Amino acid sequence: MTKTTDPKKIDPCTLVLFGASGNLSRVKLMPSLFRLDAAGRLPEQMAILSVGRGEVTREAWLADIKGMLDAKFKKGYDQTVFERFIARNHYHANAPTDADAFTKMKANLADEKVFPQNLAYFLSVRPVDFAPVVEQLSGVGLLDETNHWRRVVIEKPFGTDLASAQALQASITKHLKESQIYRIDHYLGKSALQNIMLQRFTNTLLEPIWNKDFIDHVQITNTEMLGVGERTQFYDSTGALRDMIQSHILQTMALTAMELPKDLSPDSIRAEKIKVLEAIRPIPVADLKHNAFRAQYATGEVQGEKVPGYLEELGDKTSVVETYAALKLFVDNPRWQGVPFYIRTAKRLHDADTRISIRFKKSALQLAGGTEQNWLMLGIQPRECIKMEIQSKIPGLDIKTRTIQMDAANRQDGDESIDAYEALLLNLMEGDNSLYLHISEVEAQWRLVDPVVKAWAVDKAPVCQYPAGSADPETSKVIFEHEDQFWRYSIELGGDKH
Numbered sequence: 001m002t003k004t005t006d007p008k009k010i011d012p013c014t015l016v017l018f019g020a021s022g023n024l025s026r027v028k029l030m031p032s033l034f035r036l037d038a039a040g041r042l043p044e045q046m047a048i049l050s051v052g053r054g055e056v057t058r059e060a061w062l063a064d065i066k067g068m069l070d071a072k073f074k075k076g077y078d079q080t081v082f083e084r085f086i087a088r089n090h091y092h093a094n095a096p097t098d099a100d101a102f103t104k105m106k107a108n109l110a111d112e113k114v115f116p117q118n119l120a121y122f123l124s125v126r127p128v129d130f131a132p133v134v135e136q137l138s139g140v141g142l143l144d145e146t147n148h149w150r151r152v153v154i155e156k157p158f159g160t161d162l163a164s165a166q167a168l169q170a171s172i173t174k175h176l177k178e179s180q181i182y183r184i185d186h187y188l189g190k191s192a193l194q195n196i197m198l199q200r201f202t203n204t205l206l207e208p209i210w211n212k213d214f215i216d217h218v219q220i221t222n223t224e225m226l227g228v229g230e231r232t233q234f235y236d237s238t239g240a241l242r243d244m245i246q247s248h249i250l251q252t253m254a255l256t257a258m259e260l261p262k263d264l265s266p267d268s269i270r271a272e273k274i275k276v277l278e279a280i281r282p283i284p285v286a287d288l289k290h291n292a293f294r295a296q297y298a299t300g301e302v303q304g305e306k307v308p309g310y311l312e313e314l315g316d317k318t319s320v321v322e323t324y325a326a327l328k329l330f331v332d333n334p335r336w337q338g339v340p341f342y343i344r345t346a347k348r349l350h351d352a353d354t355r356i357s358i359r360f361k362k363s364a365l366q367l368a369g370g371t372e373q374n375w376l377m378l379g380i381q382p383r384e385c386i387k388m389e390i391q392s393k394i395p396g397l398d399i400k401t402r403t404i405q406m407d408a409a410n411r412q413d414g415d416e417s418i419d420a421y422e423a424l425l426l427n428l429m430e431g432d433n434s435l436y437l438h439i440s441e442v443e444a445q446w447r448l449v450d451p452v453v454k455a456w457a458v459d460k461a462p463v464c465q466y467p468a469g470s471a472d473p474e475t476s477k478v479i480f481e482h483e484d485q486f487w488r489y490s491i492e493l494g495g496d497k498h
């Protein structure tokens with residue numbers, strides 16, 4: 001199956017980058033745009049207008065961009081591409097004290113020789129600025145689509161709960177249609193995430209067993225060895241549930257559980273993801289302790305190094321914000337009725353791994369006494385792979401089986417390694433929003449996690465502690481539906497034995 005877009009078929013356009021001097025732009029956006037240019041994927045007529053509060057000359061800004069590229073591409077880069085890329089770049093100072101700043105930006109953008117008139121605005125600014133920037137763009141007519149398209153990218157997070165997400169939506173839809181809004185969940189730009197749907201639906205082998213008749217349960221795991229680092233204040237106002245589960249992990253689950261879309265158009269794919277997200281049963285708050293679990297990392301050892309606990313790093317022993325969050329979810333539809341989805345995310349665990357692990361039901365012989373069950377695993381990062389564990393006879397005189405693992409890497413020598421933002425930026429210019437979130441997805445995700453976030457926030461009892469670098473806390477097992485279910489320790493052979 002193939003789908004590529006000829007850059008000649010992408011409309012000439014200008015990317016207007018708000019917050020271009022910020023961390024995201026330096027580390028991801030500018031380098032991704034450069035790599036797209038190097039790969040010949042940008043339309044020939046494409047300009048980038050960086051917008052910031054500071055008075056910066058174009059020369060100084062171009063020197064700054066060179067610094068960003070030097071920092072990112074330590075092995076160097078092609079000078080011809082660099083010159084082509086740098087010529088696309090411009091800067092506009094948008095002083096917050098200047099009431100006419102947006103009118104001046106409009107006048108600047110009106111120069112058709114420099115700026116193609118289809119405009120994509122990337123709001124890489126603080127979340128509190130998303131709505132005001134849209135309002136100001138609209139106020140000066142810069143969202144008017146009479147002659148050319150206008151698209152707006154909203155960075156993560158889209159709200160901090162359902163009410164704030166709906167308020168942001170109400171505010172921006174005064175000026176924009178849904179089709180003009182591109183809400184980021186950068187996980188969707190990862191090739192390994194896109195592969196979930198493709199592997200499921202392009203392999204006849206998988207679809208017949210991908211349901212409640214064969215599957216015992218599904219685990220979606222995202223663990224890190226890193227702690228919160230410098231971001232203690234941000235993290236303590238967010239927590240693992242909102243930071244990872246509300247967005248990336250629920251999107252991974254949607255791709256794992258969705259039905260076959262009627263075609264690969266953005267609308268059809270998103271329609272199926274929305275259906276499955278809306279079919280997830282609300283988490284019963286009255287019985288939260290059997291459905292949701294939280295914990296915090298304590299002092300411990302990671303890769304031989306002693307590291308402090310979360311509360312010490314934060315300097316506040318009273319925080320109940322979780323660095324480990326796990327949920328048990330059910331999808332109430334014919335395919336998944338009764339199959340638990342255990343999803344978890346953690347900082348400072350023993351392993352850094354993002355994967356989907358599916359345990360199958362017992363076979364006829366296992367029912368008669370054996371214990372091993374088949375696992376199918378999709379590795380997302382660091383390893384992009386598909387692994388299957390099956391039972392097989394140990395050669396010899398006796399009748400004895402053991403688990404063997406079929407292990408296939410999705411990534412092969414010479415394969416391209418692209419950043420998620422490259423795919424997202426390319427799709428933005430193409431007008432393909434399938435890798436961006438629809439408002440119904442965002443709302444369904446908030447609707448699901450909000451009650452847990454609220455219940456956890458008011459429960460000030462000390463939170464379970466796990467030593468940094470350890471496996472899942474023993475008490476997290478309370479969410480399992482059946483006694484024989486357990487967290488799979490790792491994706492490797494034997495990872496079900498810990």
Ligand SMILES: NC(=O)c1ccc[n+]([C@@H]2O[C@H](COP(=O)([O-])OP(=O)(O)OC[C@H]3O[C@@H](n4cnc5c(N)ncnc54)[C@H](OP(=O)(O)O)[C@@H]3O)[C@@H](O)[C@H]2O)c1
Pocket residue numbers: 018019020021022023024025051052053054123124125126127155156157
């Ligand atoms: N960094 C990441 O990896 C990451 C990951 C996920 C989501 N995001 C989202 O992406 C967006 C940008 O993140 P970032 O890390 O690049 O942010 P950032 O570095 O803190 O700031 C981005 C830009 O916002 C402007 N800004 C900063 N403080 C401001 C203030 N007090 N008042 C007005 N403007 C201010 C600055 O632009 P000027 O000074 O040039 O005007 C700055 O370059 C945010 O919405 C964030 O939630 C980022």
